[in-house]
Amino acid sequence: DTEVTQTPKHLVMGMTNKKSLKCEQHMGHRAMYWYKQKAKKPPELMFVYSYEKLSINESVPSRFSPECPNSSLLNLHLHALQPEDSALYLCASSTGDGYGYTFGSGTRLTVV
Amino acid sequence: ILNVEQSPQSLHVQEGDSTNFTCSFPSSNFYALHWYRWETAKSPEALFVMTLNGDEKKKGRISATLNTKEGYSYLYIKGSQPEDSATYLCAFNSNTGNQFYFGTGTSLTVIP
Numbered sequence: 001d002t003e004v005t006q007t008p009k010h011l012v013m014g015m016t017n018k019k020s021l022k023c024e025q026h027m028g029h030r031a032m033y034w035y036k037q038k039a040k041k042p043p044e045l046m047f048v049y050s051y052e053k054l055s056i057n058e059s060v061p062s063r064f065s066p067e068c069p070n071s072s073l074l075n076l077h078l079h080a081l082q083p084e085d086s087a088l089y090l091c092a093s094s095t096g097d098g099y100g101y102t103f104g105s106g107t108r109l110t111v112v
Numbered sequence: 113i114l115n116v117e118q119s120p121q122s123l124h125v126q127e128g129d130s131t132n133f134t135c136s137f138p139s140s141n142f143y144a145l146h147w148y149r150w151e152t153a154k155s156p157e158a159l160f161v162m163t164l165n166g167d168e169k170k171k172g173r174i175s176a177t178l179n180t181k182e183g184y185s186y187l188y189i190k191g192s193q194p195e196d197s198a199t200y201l202c203a204f205n206s207n208t209g210n211q212f213y214f215g216t217g218t219s220l221t222v223i224p
Contacts, residue, residue, distance in 0.1 A: 003155075004155065009153075033211070040121075040216065041216060042116070042201070042213075042214035042215055042216045042217065043201075043212075043214045045211050045212070045213075048211060056211060090156075099144060099161050099163075100146065100158055100161055101146075101158075101203075101212060102155075102158075103148075103155045103156045104155055105153060105154055105155045106155075
């Protein structure tokens, strides 16, 4: 299995809702990432997990809460989001040596 | 946050034309430069990972060159086909971290 699987592919949520995005890989990759991409902008790094521990948090608001329950799974818990948080959320994994990421196809999130 | 720029932002070419676009990145602390091809609603697909100054890589009709001293990489597509239509993203990672810094992408449309 050489894929990163993200679910759901699309999500619409209200500002008072709580929802979670899920990312899964079975390539034995030890680093996993969340990126946020707005239209016509480059993907922006949000979080990095290395060996299941949070190693980078790029000053992301606390309404986004990452979780890495095991080496294959990465979640992003969402609570009290704002309409400006609407974006494509991409997950990626890598062996951690900097030579290549494998991306998921993303979750298109709309906050209403 | 490192600045990675791509140009042009978008490009329309006729089928059969050859084309190229540019990725500019910081020339200091270079570790690797990556090219991805990204079709809508799909995962970004890795094209090349380039690490050495003067590297030239080829995959079918697509090739890329790397100049780490001046901080740029070119991606070339020979004899463009409609199926080449996609966004082409470059990503830079430095030797000081494990995260990618993405360019804004070049959106290529090949007109039959």
